Amino acid sequence: MRGLQSALFTxxxxxxxxxxxxxxxxxxxxxVGILTIRSGPAKPIGDDILxxxxxxxxxxxxxxxxxxxxxxxxxxxxxxxxxxxxxxxxQQNQVAxxxxxxxxxxxxxxxxxxxxxxxxxxxxSGSAAITxxxxxxxxxRTNAEDLMSVESLRELVEKTPRLQQxxxxxxxxxxxxxxxxxxxxxxxxxxxxxxxxxAPLDTTDWAPFIARARAAGATAVIMPVTLGVPLLQFIxxxxxxxxxxxxxxxxPIGLPDWLVEKLGNTSTNxxxxxxxxxWRYEEAWPATKEFxxxxxxxxxxxxxxxxxxxxxxxxxxxxxxxxxxxxDPEAIVEALETIExxxxxxxxxxxxxGRQALVSLFLGPYEKLDSPRYGATYAQRADPFPASKxxxxxxxxxxxxx
Amino acid sequence: MDWNFLFVNILNGVVxxxxxxxxxxxxxxxxxxxxxxNFAHGALYAMGGYALIAVMYGVGVGYWxxxxxxxxLVIPIAMAIERATIYPIRQRPDVDTLLVTFGLSSMIxxxxxxVWGTGTKLLPPPAPFAATVxxxxxxxxxxxxxxxIVSLLVSAGVLAVIQFTPIGLRIRAITDxxxxxxxxxxxxxxxxxxxxxxxxxxAALAGALGAPIFAIHPEMGMNILIDSFLVVVxxxxxxxxxxxxxxxxxxxxxxxxxxxxxxxxTAFLFLVVAMALILRPTGIFGRGRVG
Numbered sequence: 001m002r003g004l005q006s007a008l009f010t011x012x013x014x015x016x017x018x019x020x021x022x023x024x025x026x027x028x029x030x031x032v033g034i035l036t037i038r039s040g041p042a043k044p045i046g047d048d049i050l051x052x053x054x055x056x057x058x059x060x061x062x063x064x065x066x067x068x069x070x071x072x073x074x075x076x077x078x079x080x081x082x083x084x085x086x087x088x089x090x091q092q093n094q095v096a097x098x099x100x101x102x103x104x105x106x107x108x109x110x111x112x113x114x115x116x117x118x119x120x121x122x123x124x125s126g127s128a129a130i131t132x133x134x135x136x137x138x139x140x141r142t143n144a145e146d147l148m149s150v151e152s153l154r155e156l157v158e159k160t161p162r163l164q165q166x167x168x169x170x171x172x173x174x175x176x177x178x179x180x181x182x183x184x185x186x187x188x189x190x191x192x193x194x195x196x197x198x199a200p201l202d203t204t205d206w207a208p209f210i211a212r213a214r215a216a217g218a219t220a221v222i223m224p225v226t227l228g229v230p231l232l233q234f235i236x237x238x239x240x241x242x243x244x245x246x247x248x249x250x251x252p253i254g255l256p257d258w259l260v261e262k263l264g265n266t267s268t269n270x271x272x273x274x275x276x277x278x279w280r281y282e283e284a285w286p287a288t289k290e291f292x293x294x295x296x297x298x299x300x301x302x303x304x305x306x307x308x309x310x311x312x313x314x315x316x317x318x319x320x321x322x323x324x325x326x327x328d329p330e331a332i333v334e335a336l337e338t339i340e341x342x343x344x345x346x347x348x349x350x351x352x353x354g355r356q357a358l359v360s361l362f363l364g365p366y367e368k369l370d371s372p373r374y375g376a377t378y379a380q381r382a383d384p385f386p387a388s389k390x391x392x393x394x395x396x397x398x399x400x401x402x
Numbered sequence: 403m404d405w406n407f408l409f410v411n412i413l414n415g416v417v418x419x420x421x422x423x424x425x426x427x428x429x430x431x432x433x434x435x436x437x438x439x440n441f442a443h444g445a446l447y448a449m450g451g452y453a454l455i456a457v458m459y460g461v462g463v464g465y466w467x468x469x470x471x472x473x474x475l476v477i478p479i480a481m482a483i484e485r486a487t488i489y490p491i492r493q494r495p496d497v498d499t500l501l502v503t504f505g506l507s508s509m510i511x512x513x514x515x516x517v518w519g520t521g522t523k524l525l526p527p528p529a530p531f532a533a534t535v536x537x538x539x540x541x542x543x544x545x546x547x548x549x550x551i552v553s554l555l556v557s558a559g560v561l562a563v564i565q566f567t568p569i570g571l572r573i574r575a576i577t578d579x580x581x582x583x584x585x586x587x588x589x590x591x592x593x594x595x596x597x598x599x600x601x602x603x604x605a606a607l608a609g610a611l612g613a614p615i616f617a618i619h620p621e622m623g624m625n626i627l628i629d630s631f632l633v634v635v636x637x638x639x640x641x642x643x644x645x646x647x648x649x650x651x652x653x654x655x656x657x658x659x660x661x662x663x664x665x666x667x668t669a670f671l672f673l674v675v676a677m678a679l680i681l682r683p684t685g686i687f688g689r690g691r692v693g
Binding site: 039040041043044047174197198199200202203204205207208209211212215229232233236237240241242258262263 | 404410411417418522524541545546615619621625626628656665667
C-alpha cells in the first residue's frame with residue numbers, strides 16, 4: 001500500500017513538473033534580432049524599418065504559442081559594426097533570426113552567414129549580388145533588387161511619352177548604385193542621355209550639381225541619391241533653383257512616405273521608377289489594408305515603403321517558423337524556401353532554389369490626395385510592375401547556386 | 403568654354419563662402435584667444451537652426467526677428483558651457499580641450515534629439531525671398547543671395563569690431579602675447595568666455611540662415627564644421643584674415659570642383675589643403691595673430 005501511494009505520489013509530482021516545464025517553454029519568448037540604422041542622416045530609414053517590424057509582430061501575435069521578443073541593435077550603417085552586432089545577437093542574445101538589414105549590413109553579413117547559422121531576412125538591400133552570384137542559403141530578401149528596378153525604369157519610360165522625348169541627366173551620390181542607375185538609363189533604347197554627375201557622399205549643397213544638369217539642358221533628372229536627409233535636401237534645393245519647373249525628377253526606387261509628406265506639393269514633381277511598396281494599393285490587397293490600419297493605430301502615421309517591406313519580411317519569417325513548428329534554423333530556412341504568404345506588398349514567395357522574393361515594384365507619380373488618409377496628404381499613384389516581368393529568369397540563370 | 407556655367411559655379415561658391423566665413427570666424431577667434439579647438443562648433447550651428455524654429459513656432463515671431471533672437475539665445479548657453487567645461491581645464495594640454503569639446507558636441511546633439519526628435523524639419527524661406535531672380539541670365543534663389551549678404555555684413559561687422567574697438571584691441575593683444583596682455587590688466591578668462599559665446603552666436607546665426615537651404619536636423623552642423631576646420635587650418639589658426647581668404651578658397655574649390663569634377667571635388671580640396679600645409683605648416687596667414 002505504501003509502495004503504491006509512493007508511486008502515485010511520484011507520478012503526480014512528475015506530471016506537475018512536466019507541465020510546468022512545458023508551460024515554461026511556452027512562455028519563453030522567441031527572440032528575433034533587428035539590425036538596423038538607429039542614428040545619423042539615414043536614421044529615418046531605420047525608424048521605418050523598426051516600425052514595420054513592430055507592427056507585423058503585433059499583428060501576428062504569438063508564434064508557436066510563444067511571445068516574440070525583438071532585440072534591436074544599432075548597425076551604425078557600418079559593415080564592421082554590423083558583423084559585430086549580428087554575432088552578439090546570435091551568440092549572446094540567442095536570436096532565432098535577424099531582420100532589418102540594409103545593403104551595407106547585408107553585404108557584410110554574407111561573409112559570416114555560414115558561421116552565424118540563423119536565417120537573415122533583409123527588406124532594405126538593393127544590391128543584386130546578394131541574391132545572385134553571392135547568394136547564401138541563410139540570407140533571404142523581400143524587397144526588389146537593383147536590376148529589377150532597371151527593368152521597371154524601362155517600363156516607366158516606355159509607358160510615358162514625355163520621358164521618351166526627354167533629355168536625361170543623372171544626379172546621384174558617388175557610389176556603385178548611382179552608376180548602376182545611370183547605366184540603366186543609358187541602356188534604354190533611343191533615350192537621349194545628356195550627362196551625369198556624382199556628388200561626394202557628404203554633400204549638403206547640391207547647387208553645383210544642379211547647375212551642371214541645367215547647363216546640359218536636362219528635362220528629366222534621375223536621382224540615385226541616398227534615401228534620407230540627403231534626398232530631401234536635393235529635392236528641396238532642386239525646387240529652390242527652379243529645376244523642377246524645367247525637368248521632371250525621377251526617383252529610381254521611390255520616396256519614403258515621411259519624405260513625401262515633408263516635401264508636400266514639391267513631391268508632385270517626382271515620378272517613381274519603382275517603389276518597393278505602395279500603401280495605396282490597399283484596395284487590391286486586403287493584407288495591405290490590414291497592415292496600414294494596424295500601423296496607423298500604432299504609430300499615428302502612414303506606413304512608408306520601408307515599413308511595408310520590413311513588415312512583409314517579418315510576416316514571412318513568422319509564417320515560416322509556424323510552418324517549421326520549431327525555431328530550428330535549418331527548419332526555418334526550409335520553410336522559407338516554400339511558403340507563400342499574403343503580405344502588405346502582395347502575395348510573396350521566394351524564387352525556387354533562390355533567395356529573392358518575387359515581389360512587385362510600383363511605378364507612378366506622386367500626387368495630392370483628395371482627402372488625407374492615415375495622416376498622409378500626398379502619396380504615390382501606384383501602378384504595379386510584377387516580378388514576372390522584372391525577374392523573368394530562374395535563380396540559377398541569375399547566378400545563384402546554393 | 404561655357405562661361406555662363408563657370409559664372410554660376412563662382413556665384414555658388416561665393417554664396418557658400420559667406421556662410422563658411424561666418425562659422426570660421428568664430429572658430430578662429432576661439433582658437434586664437436584660448437588655444438581651444440572647438441569640436442562643438444558644428445553642434446552650436448545646429449542649435450541655431452533649432453533655436454530659430456523654437457522662437458518662430460513656439461513663440462510665434464517672424465523669420466527675421468527669429469534670426470536675431472536665435473543667436474542671442476545660444477550665446478548665454480555657450481558661455482555657460484564654456485565656464486563649466488573648458489574653463490576648468492584651460493591650462494591642460496590642447497588635446498584635453500579637443501576631447502572635451504568633442505564630447506560636448508555629442509551631448510548637444512543628443513540634447514537636440516531629446517527635445518526635438520531625430521526627424522528632419524523643413525523651413526521655407528521667408529515669403530518675399532522664396533522666388534528666383536535672374537542673375538545674368540541664370541535663375542538663382544533670391545534667399546541664398548540675401549542670406550549671403552547678411553552673412554557678409556555680419557562678418558564685416560565682426561572684423562570691424564576686432565580691428566577698431568577697445569575690446570577688439572584686447573582680443574588682439576591676448577592673441578599676440580597673452581602674458582603681456584594679462585600683465586597689463588586684460589582679463590583673459592572673462593574675455594575667453596565672452597568670445598566663446600560670441601563665436602557660438604556666429605555659428606548659430608549661420609545655422610539659422612542656412613536652415614531654409616539645408617533643412618534642420620540634429621547633425622546639420624557636421625559638414626560645415628569640417629569645412630570650417632579646413633578654412634581655419636588653411637588660413638592659419640587664429641588669423642581672421644586667413645579665415646576670410648580660406649573660406650572663399652574652400653567654397654570656390656568645392657563649388658567649381660563640384661561643377662567640373664564632381665566626385666573628385668572633395669579629394670581635390672583636401673589635396674590642395676595638404677599641399678598648402680606642407681609648404682606653409684602654420685597656414686597662409688598663421689602667425690598666431692588676430693586680424
